Amino acid sequence: MKLIKYMMLFGTAMIGMFTFVGQADAAQIGIGTEQKIVQNPIELERQAIEEERQKEIARQKKIAEEKRIAEEKRIAEEKRLEAERIAAEKEKAEKERLAKLEAERKAEEARKEAERAAAKKAAASSNKKTTATPVSTSAGKKVITVESTAYSNDIADNKAYGGRVLTATGHDVTDSIYYNGMRIIAVDPAVIPLGSKVHIQGVGDAIALDTGGRIKGHIVDLLVDSKQDAIQWGRRHIKVTLY
Incomplete structure (x- = not known):
C-alpha cells in the first residue's frame, strides 16, 4: 500500500512538473514571438x-x-x-x-x-515815297536804253510777308502784276526814282514800285505772272521813256 501510495505521489509530481515545463515553454514561445514581431531588424530597416x-x-x-x-x-x-x-x-x-x-x-x-x-x-x-509822277506830254521826255529782265510774283520765288508778296514800296502783288492798269517794274532808284511812271518799249506804261539786290544801274526788271514767263522774257535791251 505504501508502495502504491508513493508511486501515486511520484506520478502526480511528475505530471505537475511536466505541466509546469509545458506552460513555461509556451510562455517563452509567446514572448519570443512577440519580440520577433516588435524588434524585427529587417522590418525596422524597411520602415526607416x-x-x-x-x-x-x-x-x-x-x-x-x-x-x-x-x-x-x-x-x-x-x-x-x-x-x-x-x-x-x-x-x-x-x-x-x-x-x-x-x-x-x-x-x-x-x-x-x-x-x-x-x-x-x-x-x-x-x-x-513820293507818289507817282503824273504822265507828262511835254517835249522834255527822257529816253534811256536799259537791259531788261523779268521776275514773277510766285510766293516760292519771293520773300513773303504773312503769306503775301510785297514790293519794296509795300504794294501787294500776290494776285496781280498791275498797279492802276500799269505794269510794275523793279529799278535802281538812282537811275529811275521809285514812283516814276515810264513807257516801256513793247510793253506799255509801267510804274517803278520795286527794287532788287541785282538791279543796279541801267537795268529794269519787269514783273510777270510766272517763272516760265520770266524765262521766256529772258534778257534783252529795250528803250524806256521816263515821263
Whole structure:
C-alpha cells in the first residue's frame, strides 16, 4: 500500500512538473514571438528607409516650390522693371515732343513777328515815297536804253510777308502784276526814282514800285505772272521813256 501510495505521489509530481515545463515553454514561445514581431531588424530597416524616402520626397517638393516661387518673383520683377523702362522712355519721348513743339511754336511766332515788322517797315517806307509822277506830254521826255529782265510774283520765288508778296514800296502783288492798269517794274532808284511812271518799249506804261539786290544801274526788271514767263522774257535791251 505504501508502495502504491508513493508511486501515486511520484506520478502526480511528475505530471505537475511536466505541466509546469509545458506552460513555461509556451510562455517563452509567446514572448519570443512577440519580440520577433516588435524588434524585427529587417522590418525596422524597411520602415526607416520608407521614412527617409518620404522625407526626401517632401524635401524635394519644398525645394521645387521654393524655386517656383522664386521664379515667379523674378519674372514679376523683370516685368515691373520693363514696364518702368517703357514708361520712362515714353515720358522722355513726350517731353522731347513737347519741347520740339514749343521750339517750333516760338520759331513760328518769331518768323511771323519778323514778317509783320518787315511789312510794317515796307508800308512805312511806301508812305514816305513820293507818289507817282503824273504822265507828262511835254517835249522834255527822257529816253534811256536799259537791259531788261523779268521776275514773277510766285510766293516760292519771293520773300513773303504773312503769306503775301510785297514790293519794296509795300504794294501787294500776290494776285496781280498791275498797279492802276500799269505794269510794275523793279529799278535802281538812282537811275529811275521809285514812283516814276515810264513807257516801256513793247510793253506799255509801267510804274517803278520795286527794287532788287541785282538791279543796279541801267537795268529794269519787269514783273510777270510766272517763272516760265520770266524765262521766256529772258534778257534783252529795250528803250524806256521816263515821263
